[in-house]
Amino acid sequence: MPELPEVETIRRGLEPFLVGRVIEGVEIRETRLRRPLSPDLSSRLTSQRMERVERRGKYLLIGLDAGSLLIHLGMSGSLRLSPRETLPRVHDHLTLRLADGFLRFHDPRRFGLVLWSADPTHHPLLDRLGPEPWDSGFNGSTLYHATRGRRLAVKALLLDQTLVAGIGNIYASEALFLAGIHPARVSGRIAEKRYEVLVDAVRRVLDQAIAQGGTTLRDFCDEQGRPGYFSQSLNVYGRTGEPCHHCERTIREVRIGQRSTFFCPGCQH
DNA sequence: ATGGTCCCCTGACCGC
């Protein structure tokens, strides 16, 4: 479910509620996530003060007195704050009890991940991530040189988290539309200038999505349960058969790397 | 190394 803009939306929402608060208790109801919840999670977190709420790619990091809590939401994960103790819903796998509220991790498909790390910046999961989309290390020249001789479709390239962190299936299609690049185009045959346009498009689409609180297609909600509004700004994702906002041609759908991919045959080449 | 395929899991939806 959540890509960078959705995780950033959650991060911004959680930050003022969590920073400075102490985790008073931990309740684990289901340990079978993408990686099993560690048995020592409770002892690592209890009595710890939360000092920072950060994001790296699609990972959320909650900095504690000692170490960090590292959270990935997978396809269906969400975090929810509530001021009082409510009955846990089905798929509420983990609850952190604070002095004045509760933070619940909810994930029906259980592709998500919650773990404690003493040194998250050097954790193998984060270590392999490429630059943030706004970092100078993500630029046309790097993309150009990284793809020479490669046969991978540019759409699949954007999903490679080691190249740039945070882009998922929605924003890959949307960025390629803004850049005017056909998603199936072979990445090794794209000119440097076009990669510069693509980098700019990625940043614009992510900026705009964050500004609108992310994209809600089915069930994405922020930490208070509110949906995101970028769905209204989607140009191609999920719009198969509908007219392009720009040229009126019919939006088409193809499969690239087992994932649905959307594009406008008039605007993208 | 690269890129394609399959799998993890639950729920929603569609056609019969």
Add this chain to the structure above:
DNA sequence: TGCGGTCAGGGGACCA
């Protein structure tokens, strides 16, 4: 109403 098939915002293991 029920049933089977398909698909979903992610990522990693495996294979040629």
